[in-house]
Amino acid sequence: RAGARGENFPTSRLAPYDLGGTIHVVINNQIGFTTLPEEGRSARHPTDIAKLVEAPVLHVNGDDPDAVYQVAIVAAHWRATFASDIVIDLVCYRRPGHNEFDEPRFTQPLMYRAIDARPPVNEIYAARLEAEGIDTSLMAAEADTMSERIAAGLAAAKSYSVNRADWFEGAWKGFRAGSTVEMLGSPETGLPLDELRRLGRLLTEVPTGFSLDPKVARFLEERRHTIETGEGLNWATGEALAFASLLAEGMPVRFSGQDAVRGAFTQRHWELHDQTTGARHLVLAPAAKDLNHVEIHNTPLIEHAVLCFEYGVSLADPRRLVVWEAQFGEFLNIAQPVFDQCIACSEDRWLRSTGLVILLPHGLDGGGPDHSTGRPERLLAACAGANLVVANVSTPANFFHLLRRQMHWPFRKPLVVLTPKALLRHKACVSVLADFGPGTAFRTVIRDDMVKRPKRVVLCTGKVYYELLLARAERGLDRKVALVRLEQLWPFPADAVAAALKPYRTAELVWCEEEPENMGYFRHLAPHLEQAAGRPFRRAGRPASATPAVGVKAWLEAQARALVADALGSG
Structure with missing residues (x-):
């Protein structure tokens, strides 16, 4: 649509999206349903958006097939010669109106009086050829045959049904559609500890003679130390x-996002910058079997076009991990059309699988109304059956396994992760190297095996776990309250939840979330939670609100204390 096309032009010459030029064809029927051009845009032509990149525009009369042919030839030569965009403005009209059942004469009587009086383009062209002495009988016969084929196709479409998964061919050969049951399972994705340490050394190597910022140097030293000692590995390290x-296993990785290379929260430093020469070093490159497999890019704040492009890449190459990160979770709002209309329903609606990963920084930790939520309520509303994986994991190791699982499954599913902000430097949000090691895998649910006979069991997901953990210790409730973490929100891991709750048959069950009631998880998950547990849950969290978060820190902290106290109780 026009919005996505308008966003595509500004990205078309950026390295991650440069296709060597695109031929854009605008079928300009001079009307938008019932809206005239002067009511639908400020520009003179619908192609004026191409001026953003100074792309040439060829205006051509759609009733002149020879001119259209010549324009197409010029466009093809332009792209081949200059590897840049060119636009064809095919000026024409809709004879039936917006569709075959619409009546355009209600709102454009003069325009359609002229259209009604004008012969169709095939008749105009045939008359011209006949005037030049060219026999058009063959063309007329072919036109009749085409009409018959169209009619037969429409009749056949009424009884059409998909009888084979034809999208698992070509680059997709060997893959299949994954079921809900399979999406609840996780292959072992751990690695030998020596291999992890080897990768850690590669990630923290600095090129000889490289003048590194002292803070970045300390960052790399700390990362290397945690990997070598096997203690305190943080989120970004995982x-x-x-x-x-x-990359070391030979799988291409394409990672893009807004300030994603350094990290919007200064957590990654995937590209080092020489402070003297400006030279750059990509820290992931030494680990790759093939340097062409490493695509790490910053992107502009043009979410819809960028996510459309990344979705397309994921469709073309199932053996490449394609990841897009929003600067903040709310920014998926701008790309909602492609998420709702393509990604969430990719298999169901379009018969196409995708392994696209979307990272949405999420958490009510002082960012205010516009930088706090990845909108979990919208994500869960889009979930049905085996269409989508939604996760909010709480440990670096589990995030490591979740990303690796995405490529080690024998199928592909879109994955949306509500990633943390405050936890990036939280001292408790760390993992030991053994949690990345042999025999380990992604866990959909993390139990609290230290508490044997609690009076209350609190289920939660994501960052709020650490607030509950601290408050539980401060209140002396370590033996009275068990904390169970739901790491995968969809497909809902009913069996894992039931198993985690089985030892606590008499304990009160509480679901705790930091989000407002209308923007959290409970409204969607409550039926699944209660079916798995066999009894009801009580919710503890912020009340419903028109905005995701307050902008005053003191209010935010008071709300957090209140919801944690409500969840834990007095024992």
């Missing part, structure tokens, strides 16, 4: 090990 390990 993420880097996941991507480095996939």
